[in-house]
Amino acid sequence: SQDDSQQGIKEYKLEKDSELRFEVETDEIVELRLKEGLAEVFGTELLKSRVYKFTSLAKVAVYTWHGCSLNLKGKTEVAYISRDTPMTVYLNTHAALEQMRQQAEQEGTRGPRVMVIGPTDVGKSTVCRLLLNYAVRVGRRPTFVDIDVGQGVISVPGTIGALLIERPADIEEGFSLAGPLVYHFGATTPGANLKLYTLLVSSMAEVFNKRCMTNQRASVSGCVINTCGWIKGDGYKCITHAAKAFEVDVIVVLDQERLYNELVRDMPSFVKVVLQQKSGGVVERTRAFRSTARDSRIREYFYGFENCFYPHSFEVRFSDVEIFKIGAPAVPNSCLPLGMTPEDNQTKLVAVQPSNELSHHLLSVSLAKSKEDDLLKTNVAGFVCVTHVDMDRRVFTVLSPAPRPLPRRYLLLSEVQFMDLHQ
Ligand code: ATP
DSSP states (O other), X not given: OHHHHHTTEEEEEEOTTEEEXXXXXXTOOEEEEXXXXXXXXXXXXXXXXXXXXXXXXXXXXXXXXXXXXXXXESOEEEEEEESOOOHHHHHHHHHHHHXXXXXXXXXXXXXXXXXXXXXXXXXXXXXXXXXXHHHHHTTOOOEXXXXXXXXXXXXXXXXXXXXXXXXXXXXXXXXXXXXXXXXXXXSSSGGGOHHHHHHHHHHHHHHHHHHHHHOHHHHHHOEEEEOOSOOSXXXXXXXXXXXXXXXXXXXXXXXXXXXXXXHHHHSOTTSEEEEEOOOTTOOOOOHHHHHHHHHHHHHHHHHOGGXXXXXXXXXXXXXXXXXXXXXXXXXXXXXXXXXXXXXXXXXXXXXXXXXGGGTTEEEEEEOOSSTTSOTTTSOEEEEEEEEEEETTTTEEEEEESSOSSOSXXXXXXXXXXXXXXXX
């Protein structure tokens, strides 16, 4: 109506099996409203007459199976309707997985473990979100495993995590992050420490297996594994290692025929490898955008979605903590003690003396109670960011989601840095 257009509201009418794609401009907010019919955002249904707000740089697709009309208000970078989407293919994947779950239920076995792989910017995280949402909407409790240390969605960059999904993702905020299992890796590419990466993936698979032994519903529901876009050379080895560790049944390869062929060749025949097209809506992101996205994940960890948390800032005495880095610098073979290989160095705990170099780094707060606990394979309680180091008073200041004191003594140093511009 004229009234609507005066307020900058635009209406879109979608036919069945089509989607409205839009991107929010920098520092803008776009409001979305469903007026008629049914629609979903990455597998979560929209409620009628609720207003959904999307912030700076969000890239969204509102899909409808049956047709709908939508309103958008605010400045979009682009906004267009596409009728060419792979949603039917993704729904069929869900249907096949659901059949496997029903079979597992009847036979008392475990449900499907799916891994989604492909190069960067093909929509891997989005396909994971879809499959998890569809599973939870039919009453399942799938586990989301995120081994993408670069652009993970469960925790901050430089970690891998697992999360039991109990309700569909929130349209604006994504999955509820209550009680995830998180391991410290300390860098944003698996290549930074391959031995540690594979060790953590194996360890996460063991924990998931144990959970499946005691939780029948989780076992039958299976898991969906999100991976990083590094698919060549050692990246490929990381993929095949994760597939083995989790004993995956299905691998969805997005948009890479060569990778698909390699996996068909290398995977045992009981692993079903499928090649699927990527959505034309997935937007390519530049290196700079990725780095901004990493930053905003960390910001969100401390400040909450739309700054709804107030993080704490407090001093920690050097004497109250022990900081470690995982992995000693590589040294030539000839310099290693007898019987040690260069790889052994990669999983060595190296004590770090506090210094100004800690500034802006993230520290993972390990849940280990004593040094006898395996610090590598112990999950973390959370993270703090070092904002200042005072060498004279032998204290450093941290930004922390929880008030003082730190719950444990052992901290693991991450390469990942964060500049807190709020301060
Ligand atoms: P990475 O390699 O960084 O892990 P990815 O392959 O997991 O990336 P996604 O994060 O799933 O890719 O998608 C990239 C971006 O595209 C996201 O911002 C997502 O919201 C957006 N996107 C996904 N599907 C669509 C679509 N159909 N229309 C519009 N935007 C989309």
